[in-house]
Amino acid sequence: MEKKDFELIIIGGGPIGLACGLEAQKAGLDYVILEKGCLVNSLYNYPINMTFFSTSERLEIGNVPFVSNNAKPTRSEALEYYRRVAIHQKLQVNLFEEVTGIKSLPGENWQSYLVQTLKTEYTAKNIVIATGFYDIPFNMNVPGESLPKVTHYYKDPHFYAFQKVLVVGANNSSVDAALETWRKGSDVTMVIRGSEIGRRVKYWAKPDIENRIKEGSIKAFFNSEITEIRENEVDIKTPEGIITISNDYVIAMTGYQPDLDFLRKSGVSLAEDEIMKPTYSEETQETNLENVYLAGVICGGMDTHSLFIENSRVHAEKIIQHILLKKQY
Incomplete structure (x- = not known):
């Protein structure tokens, strides 16, 4: 017993x-x-x-x-x-x-x-x-967040090879997801609430992600946030207004x-x-x-x-x- x-x-x-x-x-x-x-x-x-x-x-x-x-x-x-x-x-x-x-x-x-x-x-x-x-992940509370294409847990970059991937966030988990999926052939876009990459990002990864953004290999929208997620698109609120981009997967590293x-x-x-x-x-x-x-x-x-x-x-x-x-x- x-x-x-x-x-x-x-x-x-x-x-x-x-x-x-x-x-x-x-x-x-x-x-x-x-x-x-x-x-x-x-x-x-x-x-x-x-x-x-x-x-x-x-x-x-x-x-x-x-x-x-x-x-x-x-x-x-x-x-x-x-x-x-x-x-x-x-x-x-x-x-x-x-x-x-x-x-x-x-x-x-x-x-x-x-x-x-x-x-x-x-x-x-x-x-x-x-x-x-x-x-318990922090939700973005936007329409479409419950779609199967959206995840708050990032695991393996191979799954996202050759896909249009949107990564939400600017800290370690977001940076890792963006860099790794990009290196596996993904078309990566980042959506970042603040004006810069997080200051707590690992010292060996921070210059890497900043250089990839600077050269345009990874697109990044700063001072921005997602407003809606659909099967093949995502709406992003940016300082210049709402932008719609094509998208296959959303990796929401929101904490x-x-x-x-x-x-x-x-x-x-x-x-x-x-x-x-x-x-x-x-x-x-x-x-x-x-x-x-x-x-x-x-x-x-x-x-x-x-x-x-x-x-x-x-x-x-x-x-x-x-x-x-x-x-x-």
Whole structure:
């Protein structure tokens, strides 16, 4: 019979969720990691040819060395690394099991929780929510956005060979999509809300995309936005007026947002401003709910650019130390 009661349930099987599992295991806590997709699901959904901005040692978890061919590892190297960590450290991970809700189960001496998934129910004394932010794209909210030709996730440039491709956005994911599809023979147009390529674009890609735009190999409309998408055309609002271009596919790299609604429904308080930062202790990572902790990028609310793997790894140690401290009393 499958075990259903744990000292700790970790929601999210990304790098930070795995880091929490490693710390829990080292501390001798009875835990399980619940992940709604595959292992490190967000990284799996990154573009196939992606190279990280961070160096490999900054992506390490649990003091397990990450060796890559170059200083900055690729997506495939990261997937291999985290998979090997999970295998060799014998992490307890339940994959393809989405958590749908957390309910409080007040006890006499210790707050506990009911964790509901699409498959079953668990109980746990402690919860860590490490769900990242890559699952909900920002929509453009324009007619035609739901057409099959439109995607908010870019994977492999070969699919777009010899097609008319429109890329929305000016940051790393947009620049990668534009450059890679162009190099596979696509006729690429970029639509950019601002007046320039994003300042956070990887230093080796920024001059590349700027030179391709300057020479006319990749067309770009700055200070512009899409107003409508149709089967074979796209309307673009530019400073000179509405322009209609022929189009086969739209790659809308408009960014992603964390599932803050899940936190709200679980009882975690959010700031009443546009950032909606969750309430938690910077020292322990514990939220306003007793024994419920946050780890990773979810801590920043809508400010998804302030936390990364490299500066969130410490959350795991802080959380487990606090749980162990509570157990002494």
